[in-house]
Amino acid sequence: MRTKNLKGMVRLSALAGLAASSLVLAQQAPDRGIVNVAGDLYRAHNNAHNTVFLVTSEGILVSDPINRDFAQWLRGELASMYDVPVRVVAYSHHHWDHASGGEVFADTAEVIGHETMPGALALPSADTPLSDDAAALDANGNGQIEESEASGNLAGQFALIDADGDGMLTGAEIARGPLSDVHPPSTVYSDTRTITLGGKSVELIHIASEHSPDMTVLRFPDEDALFFVDIISVRRLPFRTFPGVVDADGWIETVRSVEALDFSIAVGGHGDIGTKEDVADHREYIEALRDAVAAGIADGQSIEELQAGITMDEYSDWGSFNWLGENIAGMYRMLGGDN
Ligand SMILES: [Zn+2]
Incomplete structure (x- = not known):
């Protein structure tokens, strides 16, 4: 960690004389790292977002993928450190800022979420009207928001909101939110599920929470640790x-x-x-x-x-x-x- 920060500072000072746009890019590079929590459990972070992973002899369990770029970075780090693949992705909940990018692991992993997660990811009915805020942006009055009309979050998250990728945001897509890179779970559980992998176990426990209907905490009995998000x-x-x-x-x-x-x-x-x-x-x-x-x-x-x-x-x-x-x-x- 210390070495990485030092490198970052050196890189920034080397860039100090370059064009402002290059400096902005350097400042925006995400802060990432991995620390051991206990035993075979590790925490990885992407700026202010954390996830955990558990390493076993038969494969790795990862909780939230956070986003596609981070998931690709983490996949590379894991591949360089371990000779087993990611076998399980277990979501804390469906919100875009924790759950995006799981597809990166889907070729080798079972992707698990609470049974209410698929419903939380579903598009509302196609005739859902634009919200008042969105309707105010609809300059050509066609009932959808084109990229040229979007501003604020609708502009910044356009691709994540545009579920069908047609370059226009419908009322239904806007109501669902920026969830298009959240890979749906391949299996769901209801109250609790115990996953066993390589002689280790992880418990998924559904927690009633207004923050999100599919809220899950992960308990790691061998490490005496619990991972929870947002609550x-x-x-x-x-x-x-x-x-x-x-x-x-x-x-x-x-x-x-x-x-x-x-x-x-x-x-x-x-x-x-x-x-x-x-x-x-x-x-x-x-x-x-x-x-x-x-x-x-x-x-x-x-x-x-x-x-x-x-x-x-x-x-x-x-x-x-x-x-x-x-x-x-x-x-x-x-x-x-x-x-
Ligand atoms: Zn959340």
Whole structure:
């Protein structure tokens, strides 16, 4: 890791005299790496996204592929380190920023997701109208968004949204989201599934979560470790305004159901590698935020007053602490604050 960073710095300084566009390209090269978690379990990262893989004598199990470029990089790294192929890809959930690119492993791997994942990937009905935001971009009024009309996320993720690759985004494609590079699972499971490979085992456990219906955590009994994504982060604030989550107490119950599992080492799809204590800390953060925002609402405070008054100082060394204002806004929304 240290060597790689050093090389990156040398490369950047060597580029300092070159055209600005080259420098931008160099700065955008993703930060990637692999660290051992415990035993045969490793964590690999692509910028702020983490996945895990387990190495056995008969093959490798990979959790989220994250995206196609990363998956190709990881496949190359694994091929250079081990003489067994990837035999299993096990998704945490279907969201594009964790689940894209699984096709890279599909020639050798069984691809496994929760039984609700295929439905979550399905296109809604073809007559789904453009959302209001998209309709505002439809300059020629043909009911679809061409690349020349797209802006914002629709432009940045055009190919991932364009499920049939015809160069136009329909209302149904936009409603589904940027999922076109998420390889559908070849097998699904319902409550739990134990995978055995090369004498090792991995448990897939479905967790009820508003974040995503197909949420799965992976338990590695030999390593005493658990991998979870998006419902909990280790020593990092939860994401912005908690999109998709509407019930604070339900979210806390989700975290408690993870705490009830048997593990010591906690690995998140975001944030650090930690312990079960860190999972409890994350729940206590959500509870403290809920209580502080509820007290402010009962006091008649506005969202701005809450953002000015709630400091959550004891968490100031956590990652993404600058999301606190958005966290307060998300909690305010969940607790029924009225602006
Ligand atoms: Zn997600």
